[in-house]
Amino acid sequence: MSEAPRQLTLNLFIYPNGHHEAAWRHPLAARERILDVRYYQSLAQQAEAAKFDAVFFADGLGIGDGIRYASRFHLEPLTLINALAAATEKIGFIATASTSFYDPYTLARLFGATDHWSGGRIGWNIVTSSLKSAAGNYGLTRHPSHAERYERAHEFVQAVTRLWDSWEDEAFVNDASTGLFADTDRIHAANFTGKHLRVQGALNLPRSPQGRPVYVQAGSSEDGRQFAAQYAEAIFTAHQTLESAQSFYRDVKQRAAQWGRNPAHIKILPGLSPFIGSTEAEARALQREFDELIQTDFSLLQLKNQLGLDIDLRGQDLDAPFPRHLIPHSADQQEHSRFQLVLDIVDREKPTLRQLIERLAGARGHFVLAGTPEQIADHIETWFTQGAADGINVMPPWLPGGLEVFTREVVPILQRRGLFRQDYSGDTLRDHLGLPRPPSLFASEQQQAA
Numbered sequence: 120m121s122e123a124p125r126q127l128t129l130n131l132f133i134y135p136n137g138h139h140e141a142a143w144r145h146p147l148a149a150r151e152r153i154l155d156v157r158y159y160q161s162l163a164q165q166a167e168a169a170k171f172d173a174v175f176f177a178d179g180l181g182i183g184d185g186i187r188y189a190s191r192f193h194l195e196p197l198t199l200i201n202a203l204a205a206a207t208e209k210i211g212f213i214a215t216a217s218t219s220f221y222d223p224y225t226l227a228r229l230f231g232a233t234d235h236w237s238g239g240r241i242g243w244n245i246v247t248s249s250l251k252s253a254a255g256n257y258g259l260t261r262h263p264s265h266a267e268r269y270e271r272a273h274e275f276v277q278a279v280t281r282l283w284d285s286w287e288d289e290a291f292v293n294d295a296s297t298g299l300f301a302d303t304d305r306i307h308a309a310n311f312t313g314k315h316l317r318v319q320g321a322l323n324l325p326r327s328p329q330g331r332p333v334y335v336q337a338g339s340s341e342d343g344r345q346f347a348a349q350y351a352e353a354i355f356t357a358h359q360t361l362e363s364a365q366s367f368y369r370d371v372k373q374r375a376a377q378w379g380r381n382p383a384h385i386k387i388l389p390g391l392s393p394f395i396g397s398t399e400a401e402a403r404a405l406q407r408e409f410d411e412l413i414q415t416d417f418s419l420l421q422l423k424n425q426l427g428l429d430i431d432l433r434g435q436d437l438d439a440p441f442p443r444h445l446i447p448h449s450a451d452q453q454e455h456s457r458f459q460l461v462l463d464i465v466d467r468e469k470p471t472l473r474q475l476i477e478r479l480a481g482a483r484g485h486f487v488l489a490g491t492p493e494q495i496a497d498h499i500e501t502w503f504t505q506g507a508a509d510g511i512n513v514m515p516p517w518l519p520g521g522l523e524v525f526t527r528e529v530v531p532i533l534q535r536r537g538l539f540r541q542d543y544s545g546d547t548l549r550d551h552l553g554l555p556r557p558p559s560l561f562a563s564e565q566q567q568a569a
Contacts, residue, residue, distance in 0.1 A: 410477050
């Protein structure tokens, strides 16, 4: 019996007005609705009608430097996706939560309950929080170092996994005729002790429909790749060239195999922010409309943060070649997820400073493509079939129109080509992604001991 053809994953990444940094200023943006839950429910419903796998919300635990110039605040994602799950039936939801500032028991309860409420449609985007101001917001006198954050993250995932698995699947009996509500022989204390974390457990909630929420990760540093290879089931990543995406894809899949994991059970999803027009010229004209609304001070601040620089770029000539000599080579810079990507653009394309900030304005280093629906579909198919992606993290430049045109014009092309589903074949996010439901660690340990 032949295997079913490999299917593309499509994930919708929602920023309030869209991913172009000036989207909130454009007449097409719904800026008056960004605090209206019905707006986000309608976006999720559009994505579900197009049979997307999931909707993703990023998060930040402090006010970003550029709030003066852009709508870059974050609504608390887990609260929001509960409201969205109630307004949908099949589509999955991925919420970001920090291993640096949550504690495992609280996070396990919140995500576990949400996976129950939604019928098994939840994923956890695991982050360590690089925003330095977050530390003060959570009572710390200093922001933990990159190494410390990843060290805690490893412990955190191990602890929360033991909490989600602390009830075996058969532990929740709920049998009125026998009077047995829970089989306590199948409920286990997590008993996790690490350098940074101690968790007794068990969780006060039965195992969720998926066993555990789907583990998602987005780091591209050396530590991030190792972490993703060990734990992640979906990976969000940014690449400017097919070759870069292919290299990342091979590297992470090989690392996963070294951990004894099935590489097919890790879905790598590069970001794509598409400007779509009936002609390429029309699409490029639309992109120029957004680029003309860029506020240079904000763009330079974003670039400074992406490069991890301590200098003020506002004194540089925008139309001179980018001042490459200002970028130092240090371990601190390498920790920034966009550092190498930006450096590669500078070295490969030799842009002016203005050209560089316009290049990055569309989606913070993710691939921006202006073209016809067929050209957008061609790009997605090439990356999917040439070993660069298992799917795409769709990042509309503006909302809601950028999503509407993608679902109306691009998705049907992908469906006609046999790359993307016509309908859902399962109910959970794991079903959509083709991921197995993991057995409880404790059940597995008991089977091995028997």
